[in-house]
Amino acid sequence: xxxxxxxxxxxxxxxxxxxxxxxxxxxxxxxxxxxxxxxxxxxxxxxxxxxxxxxxxxxxxxxxxxxxxxxxxxxxxxxxxxxxxxxxxxxxxxxxxxxxxxxxxxxxxxxxxxxxxxxxxxxxxxxxxxxxxxxxxxxxxxxxxxxxxxxxxxxxxxxxxxxxxxxxxxxxxxxxxxxxxxxxxxxxxxxxxxxxxxxxxxxxxxxxxxxxxxxxxxxxxxxxxxxxxxxxxxxxxxxxxxxxxxxxxxxxxxxxxxxxxxxxxxxxxxxxxxxxxxxxxxxxxxxxxxxxxxxxxxxxxxxxxxxxxxxxxxxxxxxxxxxxxxxxxxxxxxxxxxxxxxxxxxxxxxxxxxxxxxxxxxxxxxxxxxxxxxxxxxxxxxxxxxxxxxxxxxxxxxxxxxxxxxxxxxxxxxxxxxxx
Numbered sequence: 001x002x003x004x005x006x007x008x009x010x011x012x013x014x015x016x017x018x019x020x021x022x023x024x025x026x027x028x029x030x031x032x033x034x035x036x037x038x039x040x041x042x043x044x045x046x047x048x049x050x051x052x053x054x055x056x057x058x059x060x061x062x063x064x065x066x067x068x069x070x071x072x073x074x075x076x077x078x079x080x081x082x083x084x085x086x087x088x089x090x091x092x093x094x095x096x097x098x099x100x101x102x103x104x105x106x107x108x109x110x111x112x113x114x115x116x117x118x119x120x121x122x123x124x125x126x127x128x129x130x131x132x133x134x135x136x137x138x139x140x141x142x143x144x145x146x147x148x149x150x151x152x153x154x155x156x157x158x159x160x161x162x163x164x165x166x167x168x169x170x171x172x173x174x175x176x177x178x179x180x181x182x183x184x185x186x187x188x189x190x191x192x193x194x195x196x197x198x199x200x201x202x203x204x205x206x207x208x209x210x211x212x213x214x215x216x217x218x219x220x221x222x223x224x225x226x227x228x229x230x231x232x233x234x235x236x237x238x239x240x241x242x243x244x245x246x247x248x249x250x251x252x253x254x255x256x257x258x259x260x261x262x263x264x265x266x267x268x269x270x271x272x273x274x275x276x277x278x279x280x281x282x283x284x285x286x287x288x289x290x291x292x293x294x295x296x297x298x299x300x301x302x303x304x305x306x307x308x309x310x311x312x313x314x315x316x317x318x319x320x321x322x323x324x325x326x327x328x329x330x331x332x333x334x335x336x337x338x339x340x341x342x343x344x345x346x347x348x349x350x351x352x353x354x355x356x357x358x359x360x361x362x363x364x365x366x367x368x369x370x371x372x373x374x375x376x377x378x379x380x381x382x383x384x385x386x387x388x389x390x391x392x393x394x395x396x397x398x399x400x401x402x403x404x405x406x407x408x409x410x411x412x413x414x415x416x417x418x419x420x
Contacts, residue, residue, distance in 0.1 A: 006066060013037070013306075014298040028156065029294070030149070030301045031399050037305020038392070044309050059309045068303055069373040072365050076296050077148075078247035078261050082239075083293035084151035085172055085265025086285075092165035093266070099340060100169035103357070107170070107339035108177040111143035112136060112185075114331045119386070122323045126316050133189035134379045140185050141371050141387050142328055143335075144178035146364030147171040147262075148297060149395060153360060157406050163353060167360060175366050176208050176259040182370055190375065211256030215263025218246035222264070223273050232281035239268060239285055300365045304391065307368065311385050320382065321389035328390045329398075333358040352409030359405045362394045 001009070014033055017040075021032025041059070048056035093100065116132065116139035123130045150171040154164050180203050222242040226235055242264050250260035267273055274282060313321070336357045371387035374380045 001062065001065060006062065009062070010066070010299050010302050011295075013040070014302045017302065018298060027400065028153075030297050031395065033298055034301040034305045034392070034395055037302045038308060041306050041308035056309045059306060063303070063307060063310055066303060068307070068365070069369040071303075072300065072369045073257075073373075074251070076300065077258060077366070078243050079289075079292050080148050080296050080300075081172065081258055081261045082243035082247075082265040082268075083289040084147055084168070085262045086269035086289055087151065088168045088172070088266060088269060089161050089165050090266055090270040092161045093169045096162055096166045096169065099166055100173065102339045103166070103170040103336065104173035105177055107335045108143050108174045109181070110338050111331055111335035112139035112178070112181050114334055115139040115142060115327065118327045118331065119320075119324060122320060122327070123382075126320055128316070128320065128382060130379055130382065131189065133185055134383065136185040137182060137189050137374075138383050138386065140178050140182035141367050141383070142363055142390050143181070144175040144363075144366065145171045145332075145361045146366050146391075147175060147258075148300065148366070149362040149364040149399070150360060151293075153362065153399060153402060157403060159356070159406060159410055163356065163410070166353070167357065170357075172262045173259065176211060176256040176262075177204070178366075179256065179258070179370070180204050180207050186374070189379075206254065207256040208259050210253065211250045211259030212263050214250040214253070214255055215246050215260035216267065218242055218249070218260070219264040219267030219273075222268065223276060226273065226276040226281075230278055232278050232284050235277055235281035236284055236288060239289070242268065301395075304365060304368055304395075307372075307388065311388055312381060313385055317382055317385045321386050324386045324390055325393045328363075328394070329358065329361070332361040336361075355409060356402070356406055359398055360402050362398055363391045364395060367391050 017033045017036035018029060020036050021027055021029065025032050025035065027035065044054075044056040044059050047054040113136075116135040119138060120130070120132050120135040123135070147168070151168050154168055157164075159167070184203055219242065222238050225238050229235060229238075243261055246260040246264045247257040251257040268285075277285065333354065336354055340354075367387055368391050371384045374383060
């Protein structure tokens with residue numbers, strides 16, 4: 001099938017599932033699309049069990065042709081992150097910069113190690129012979145919260161501005177940290193060597209620090225260009241060039257494309273850049289990137305749901321996945337708490353921030369793409385199934401329960417003052 005045919009098929013399924021959700025379930029758009037995508041995948045598996053060769057094999061072939069790791073990590077993610085970064089209140093984010101850095105760096109490292117230790121024990125009890133480095137790889141896959149899921153969720157929750165900035169800032173940055181840890185841990189797991197602190201630090205500085213510099217440099221050039229034009233069509237073209245250029249440029253130099261495009265998006269959304277736009281340009285850019293975000297999210301969640309047909313859940317794998325679900329939530333809460341202890345004195349009102357950050361720790365396409373990029377081997381199927389289970393659980397269960405959790409600590413009508 002051609003690339004256009006694949007796009008037409010996935011966008012058609014997304015439209016159908018969105019329509020069914022609107023008429024039947026009325027869930028948030030992406031969650032509703034994921035529910036119907038999972039149901040479609042389950043029906044394909046059921047049909048294959050009854051009538052072999054009735055559709056699941058074709059679905060697997062299409063998923064292989066879509067190649068989620070390549071499609072997401074080398075393409076759609078640039079525009080999704082750029083769109084999400086522009087919606088963040090930069091002033092509020094700067095006011096919470098130490099908290100964001102603590103959560104994105106220290107919190108991610110803690111989450112990786114805590115989950116790796118816990119799941120290593122679980123695998124041992126269930127009889128799986130998995131080395132600890134592979135458990136660190138799994139921890140790196142699942143530690144970062146997914147910015148695609150989280151930023152979309154924040155739009156409908158109505159959290160106070162500083163809490164939104166903390167939540168979105170952490171989510172937009174910690175995927176870069178997780179990818180660095182994933183890369184190093186995967187190399188160690190494959191080679192059987194040992195990780196060195198200097199190697200991790202060098203990789204972190206090059207990928208994250210380099211990506212940040214590329215994003216800011218590209219954003220600065222785009223800002224100069226925006227000040228030189230007064231045509232809102234040209235302004236839109238500049239924003240597209242910025243998103244694609246910094247992401248691909250950083251990736252070509254071995255730096256973090258996600259960090260680069262987040263930095264560029266934050267700069268474009270800052271007051272100084274908004275002041276450089278024409279009034280019509282501000283309206284056009286906000287509307288265009290909002291629609292891009294919605295469309296790409298819909299496509300991504302269709303692919304995530306259909307991925308079910310490509311997995312094999314043996315009984316021991318199901319047991320491991322079931323234990324991994326509460327473990328992922330507990331580790332998320334513990335890493336948030338431990339990462340922020342040096343910055344805050346624990347008081348009762350801080351429970352709201354801890355609860356919301358824990359309950360809203362959704363994983364998504366980035367985690368699944370990393371899991372699908374694992375090399376063939378005896379560990380791949382187990383790690384992929386566990387990763388998929390955690391991703392789907394956090395999107396469906398935590399995604400649908402986060403709103404009542406937020407309302408408990410931040411009732412409707414509360415002002416934007418920060419409680420946490």
